[in-house]
Amino acid sequence: MLFIKSLVLAFGFMAGVSSTAIVPAPVDQESSVEKRGDGPYAWCRYYQDGGFWKVGFHFRFETWGQWDDDWGQGFLDNIRGHCGANVENWGFWYDQGPPPTWGHADFWIYAYPYGNYNLPQCTLDAVWQASEKWGAITGAYCTKQYDNWS
Numbered sequence: 001m002l003f004i005k006s007l008v009l010a011f012g013f014m015a016g017v018s019s020t021a022i023v024p025a026p027v028d029q030e031s032s033v034e035k036r037g038d039g040p041y042a043w044c045r046y047y048q049d050g051g052f053w054k055v056g057f058h059f060r061f062e063t064w065g066q067w068d069d070d071w072g073q074g075f076l077d078n079i080r081g082h083c084g085a086n087v088e089n090w091g092f093w094y095d096q097g098p099p100p101t102w103g104h105a106d107f108w109i110y111a112y113p114y115g116n117y118n119l120p121q122c123t124l125d126a127v128w129q130a131s132e133k134w135g136a137i138t139g140a141y142c143t144k145q146y147d148n149w150s
Contacts, residue, residue, distance in 0.1 A: 040065030040131045042140040046120050047148045055111045057119050058148055063103040067131035068092075072105050078126035083117050085109045120144075 041064040049056040061075075068075060072092035079087055088108045095101040111117050120142040131137045 040067045040134050040137045042127045042131070042137050044120065044123065044140070044142040045145050045149075046142055047145045049148065050110075057109045057111065059105070059107055059109070059120070059123060059142075060149070061105040061123070061127070063105065064100070065131065065134060065137075067134045067137070068103040068105075072103060075105060075126060075130040076107075078130045079107075079109075079123055082126045082129070083109055083119065083122040085111065085117050 042061055044059055044061040046060070047058045049058065063072070063075070072090075076087060076090060076092075086109070088110065089106070091106045092103065094103050109117065109119060109123075111119065124140050124142060127140045128136050128138065
């Protein structure tokens with residue numbers, strides 16, 4: 001029995017000494033993880049066109065992050081759900097070059113009659129919901145323009 005206690009103590013001592021003597025290898029912080037840039041981001045500009053019975057809102061969204069990697073389909077689905085209107089002339093494209101790149105969405109929403117939808121806020125709500133899986137975008141904003149860029 002004394003022999004077994006001696007062995008247990010000896011192995012315990014060796015395990016303690018060996019674990020403190022092992023120094024972990026340094027990790028290169030710059031190359032060990034692929035950098036993805038800043039988190040998700042979006043902003044828009046919009047132009048309002050028309051009169052009382054038919055008002056068109058032309059939107060251009062600039063997007064960044066993984067949340068738009070489906071060519072904006074999740075965003076489009078959420079616009080339809082939040083704005084309750086037909087989205088017309090939908091277009092989505094990415095800047096050229098290696099990823100990550102900016103995404104761009106361009107579309108029209110027509111309101112019959114004026115004030116029927118919560119524009120542009122419903123589009124920002126759609127951004128929030130579409131990006132929720134990757135960390136919802138809370139700082140998205142829209143700027144009204146007084147001339148159309150198309």
